[in-house]
Amino acid sequence: MVLKIHSYPNNDRVMRAKIAALYVGAELEEIPVSLPISGDMKERVPLGKVPFLETEDGSIVFESLAIVYYISGLRADMDLLGRSHLEKARVVSWLSYVEAYLSTSFPTLLFPHFRPDNFKTNPMEEKSAEEGLLKVLKALDAHLTDHTYLASERVTVADIAIMPTLKRVFENIAGDDVRSQIPHVMRFFNTCMGKANFAAVLGEVKLCEKSLRQKRDEQVKAKKAAEKAEKAKAKEATAAQPAAAPPAEKKEKPKHPLDLLPPSPFVMDEWKRQYSNNDTRPVALPWLWENFDKEGYTFWFCKYKYNDELQKTFMAANLITGWFQRIEHVRKYLFGNVHVFGKSGEGVEISGVWIIRGTMDPTDDNLMGKDDAAYYDWRKMTSDDAADKALIEDYCAWDGEFKGASELEFNQGKTLK
Template sequence: MVVSGTIYSPKFYHKSLRAELAAAYSNAHIKFVDYCPDVSSLPANLKNCPSDVAPLFEAADGTVLFDANAIAFYLGNQQLRGSNVPTPICCFRTFFVGESITQADLTLYSVAYMLFEHLLDEKALKPFAHFHRWFITVANQPQVLKVAGAPKLCTKAAVYDPKKHEKHVAEKKEKQQKPKEEKAPEDEFMDEPAPKPSKSPFASLPIGTFDYDTFKRTYSNNDIKSIALPFFWEKFDPKTDSIWYCEYNYPEELKLTFMSANLIQGMFQRLERMQKYAFAVMGVFGENNNSTISGVWVWRGTGLAFELSEDLQIDYESYKWTKLDPEAPETKTLVSEYFCREGAFGGKTPCELAVFK
């Protein structure tokens, strides 16, 4: 019986590699979804999985697994699982267990390939000729090449230099022993007062009935469609707050979708000062080399928030901003789709959605 399902994992993650290799050997039909814990969103039926773990796997029959080894075992066939007790004496065998490749080889390869690429040069590998031969044999299997590509072997290993270490320790010790400079008496030199922290430009705006902290707690801890969304429309105050739609101005420059997702995360980080007074859901839509970025924002104030301070004028010019009418049916639909992270999205296919809260 051929297994099929979806793997949720960051791209090129070494733990998910063993599962992908097992699927390649057993001809399992898997779909790969680029997923980063605490950044990307998961389907509702995977919400019970640990939020900080990857890879995750959902089989077509509803089976859900979240350990890399368990997923690899589930996706593998009887040949990969093996029937004998494994032994690492690869000098007597072509592969780790015997003369046929097994899951033991794939798992060990997924761990060892970083050593071969970054640490083990030709000199370091001389005492491990059989291990080196085993790695090259596995690396050149057609299924391994298809998933992991040709290995880039290390040409120069990192070398520990004790002289540099001793110098670093001596400098650190000297710095610790250096006496502190005496402070001049206050009557001779008056210290300049420390600059006061700058006040948020949102703090002086009128406060309405919409409390962002309360809404964010409601959004995070309850069902969005049945509880958080009605709460939003009940408390939203159009006299003091506003809803905006943004779309990236240069979609033709977007290449890989994970790079587009990084643009969103970078924007969120640089707009951290807005976090207390704003909420947003932004997403990457489409596929590699054919995608766009758009999102829905809510913030305190009825004008474009980025015009309040130069500190906020970072990424906003890369987007077209449209203020939405909270009473319009199309606004209700748009807010629902982005907040719930599901829907038609105007015919666009969501690839990655992120929440600013």
């Protein structure tokens, strides 16, 4: 029996099919395609994605998990799809786990390194994707504490499907620090790699010591340090010239531009106390309106630019937490409420309202974290406008209509104070 699998070379998703083909003894012919696919196949494969399989009678099976499922089922006596009804369901659970949770970090953690033209790195998203991946691996580890394989006492298609993905994770994303936290997953991985059919397809495994992200960060750091050393050297050379050498002065740390502003009657710390210690709508907000200084502070509305890419509310919340951590050093100039709206899988949004010292643009390098702020659209607000005022109150109170900000239901909030 010859099956034809259409894809580009070395596609991880094809490896699943290859392992299954070895198990059932099917011959798998690889047909190289260039993307986007064209001709009559384009009409037969939804979304035009590869790999897709052409069976002996010319039928098409698309999606790599369906392909490995189809091939694994060709020898019913091998029970690769599971023996009992329950086992079969468990197989599907793990297939879904791989696709829905394990591979979802790839566009953030992997693709920008291999295809930098198409995928940009984003430090906030990377951090959140790494945390998400660790959670998924730890849950897998908990399951494997007392299971040899994923869905049965024997190898099933679930194990075949997960292995190329795990290999990719261990070779590029999960370094020593992550792998040491998931010993049972590593035992499972090595057990499968010890089997001829897996080893023949997956070949040598080169576990990474550090993730691609860590390596890139280290390179950037080293480059910066080299530039700094170069500058210091040049400076030293200038200073060594006898005539022009001025007396060495102790250099004072430059002041933050916002420290140079004239004093304001609105005391940020006092507002933060009012907000923390009193009910928001009845006490804190009236205090705010009585004391706010429009000359010394500005209200800003921010909306995450990539809301349509957000999948899970907890990931959105992690983005906000990460951002807050990165701007901790300028906290005294800021007060913000940034919220998550919507539901996981149904549409998730992030937006917020800030009080910021002065009139400095939030995307200024000195303020809200250069990289972070660039991921938001910013709009100045004024409490003279009734709609803006209502919005400022809703964000502070974590309830209300949030009119003009989000159509989605409030999910959770975060305050930087």
